[in-house]
Amino acid sequence: MTTSTPADDNHTLSTAFDSLSQRPAAAGDWLWIVGPGAIGRLLAATLAHARLREMATQGRSTLPNLLLVGRRASVSEMVTIDMTSPEGQAVSSEITYTSIDQLRTLPYPPPAAIWLATKSHAIESAWAHVAPLIDSRTPVTCWQNGLSAQPWLAEQHPQLLCASTTEGAWIPESTALATHTLPERLAVQHAGHGQTWLGTWSSQADPASSSSAMAAAERQVAWLQAAGRECDLSADIGTRLWHKLAVNAAINPLVARFRIRNGQLRDRPFSLMVRQAVDEITRVLEAEGIAPPPNGWQALVDQVIRATANNRASMLQDVLAGRTTEVEAILGPLRHAALRHGLSLTDDLPLLEQLHTQLSSQQP
Secondary structure, eight states, X not given: OOOSOOOOHHHHHTTTTHHHHTSOOOTTOEEEXXXXXXXXXXXXXXXXXXXXXXXXXXSSOSSOEEEEEESSOOSSSEEEEEEEOTTSOEEEEEEEEEEGGGGGXXXXXXXXXXXXXXXXXXXXXXXXXXXXXXXXXXXXXXXXXXXXXXXXXXXXXXXXXXXXXXXXXEOOTTXXXXXXXXXXXXXXXXXXXXXXXXXXXXXXXXXXXXXXXXXHHHHHHHHHHHTTOOEEEOSOHHHHHHHHHHHHHXXXXXXXXXXXXXGGGGSTTHHHHHHHXXXXXXXXXXXXXXXXXXXXXXXXXXXXXXXTTTOOOHHHHHHHHTOOOSHHHHHHHHHHHHHHTTOOHHHXXXXXXXXXXXXXXXXX
């Protein structure tokens, strides 16, 4: 994985997937989305709605069939995802669903691609179920926050892609999986439009493998673009992931600690805490050699807070539900990098270290 400044991804890669975006999905193409949390539901609903629209207007679709995979069994093999857009528009889509324990019994061909949308701490368990059912050529894309799942999975699977997104989504409190209607219903609030970057985890030693992984990334970018999402191919996804980590580290621990929505970080005293968090994150990333975005780290964090003002961050949702949080996946890499470069956690990262201690002590 490289840590150089991202090249002009659009300039160098803009024509790479033009022909792919026009290619209809094969009848047997299936995309498995593993993890029906907020981001998994958002992705599934977005692609399903776009596929239905293409089928209705063109009689064919560039998008694959979708299979949503969760931990629990469903009463039926279909679920309905009710997605509400940031503008308040409601969209409902029926999607094929199965539990992760039932994957071996599926009457479908092997997947054309897999998107892992579980929490970072659940990645090893999810992979244990998925790995026996695919081969090394199957593209697998990580959608996890932080930077703990990606290095581990890269050691398990050569065709690893990674996504970094600032799309905001959360699950409404009173809309757990309903069992009194069929198909069962899953709700998701799309809280804010963002930008998604997708690329290969690292360059492959084998040119054929590297070419195959890049082609898979190109095709998946085309899927998201066809569904109306802002998505681009990144030649340096490693740096993009560090950028996303910086944003998450400045926002998620604070909103989880004080149980507030993202937009409330613009108010005192939280705005001052955001500035301190950004200063501490900048200190670590400078030592790590991660180039800042064009307008600086503070501007990037402020932009995301504005775009997702109504969002309840995933870490806050986990705290409110009494679930394990991703505090280690988000703050852990910064703490480890700080120690590698001789920084003191208590002196150089006092706020981040305090948040790490407080949130870690609340883990179930």
